Amino acid sequence: MAILVNLDVMMARRKMGLTELSDKVGVTLANLSVLKNNKAKAVRFSTLDAICRVLDCQPGDILEYLPDEDE
Amino acid sequence: MKNACKLSCVMEIVAWVLMVADLALMIALPWITESWTSQPSGTGLYDQYLVFLYVTGVFAELILWQCRGIMRNVTQKTPFCADTVKRLRKTGWIAVALAVVWFVFVLCFDVFKFLMSFLALLFAFIGLVLFVFAALFAQATAYKEENDMTI
Numbered sequence: 001m002a003i004l005v006n007l008d009v010m011m012a013r014r015k016m017g018l019t020e021l022s023d024k025v026g027v028t029l030a031n032l033s034v035l036k037n038n039k040a041k042a043v044r045f046s047t048l049d050a051i052c053r054v055l056d057c058q059p060g061d062i063l064e065y066l067p068d069e070d071e
Numbered sequence: 072m073k074n075a076c077k078l079s080c081v082m083e084i085v086a087w088v089l090m091v092a093d094l095a096l097m098i099a100l101p102w103i104t105e106s107w108t109s110q111p112s113g114t115g116l117y118d119q120y121l122v123f124l125y126v127t128g129v130f131a132e133l134i135l136w137q138c139r140g141i142m143r144n145v146t147q148k149t150p151f152c153a154d155t156v157k158r159l160r161k162t163g164w165i166a167v168a169l170a171v172v173w174f175v176f177v178l179c180f181d182v183f184k185f186l187m188s189f190l191a192l193l194f195a196f197i198g199l200v201l202f203v204f205a206a207l208f209a210q211a212t213a214y215k216e217e218n219d220m221t222i
Contacts, residue, residue: 031222041220 004064007036010055025050079145086139090132097128119180123187126176130169137162151215156208163201170195 011021018036022029027047034040035047048059055062096103104120137158144155173191177184 027222034220035222039220040222041217043222047222 002066002068004066005035005038005040005062006064007032007051007062010057010061011036014055016055021051021054024054076146076148079142083139083142083146086135086142090135090139093128093131093135097125100124100128116181123176123180123183126172127169130165130172133165134162134169137165151208151212153212156205156212159201159205159208163198163205166194166198166201170198 011018018029018032022032025032025047027035027050035043043063048062051062052059100121104117104124108117108120140158141150141155141162144150144152144158149155170191170193173187173194177187177191
């Protein structure tokens with residue numbers, strides 16, 4: 001997968017922990033951990049909306065496209 | 072959902088009971104066959120019955136073992152997993168193998184010809200249906216995994 005989730009970077013910038021973000025976004029700690037560790041296969045718009053609202057950022061700040069090496 | 076889990080729990084116990092009963096019957100088979108066929112051991116008909124019933128008993132044990140595993144997965148609320156797919160596929164292969172063995176018996180032996188032909192066709196069909204179910208569960212497992220990993 002060439003999509004990288006930079007959630008930890010944004011969390012560090014906002015000085016927010018995973019537990020606090022989980023409480024504010026309304027997503028379980030386990031699911032947020034899956035997202036943070038790039039294990040997620042898809043992200044709902046509603047989740048992205050909540051994360052962007054809480055972290056006061058754009059989707060592009062969280063998601064990054066990396067071209068595959070062989071492309 | 073709760074009722075389905077209760078039913079699967081009951082079915083798992085039934086599978087265990089049937090497995091024990093099958094094992095007991097297989098142990099007592101030489102005497103049961105002797106009294107049923109009214110022929111002593113070593114005669115043609117007795118041996119044919121014995122071989123047929125032993126082979127059927129072993130296959131029944133294998134099928135019941137797989138059924139028990141599937142029921143356990145349903146009881147544990149994880150029916151859509153790789154283990155269920157594997158067990159369904161195995162059960163399908165066992166059913167097809169049993170059908171083949173029965174066809175061989177029909178050709179070689181002189182007992183239960185009509186019944187065995189019918190059962191062989193039935194089990195071949197059941198085996199193929201189980202392969203379709205295994206493919207269906209594999210697809211459902213893939214969907215579930217994707218859904219679980221959607222945040």
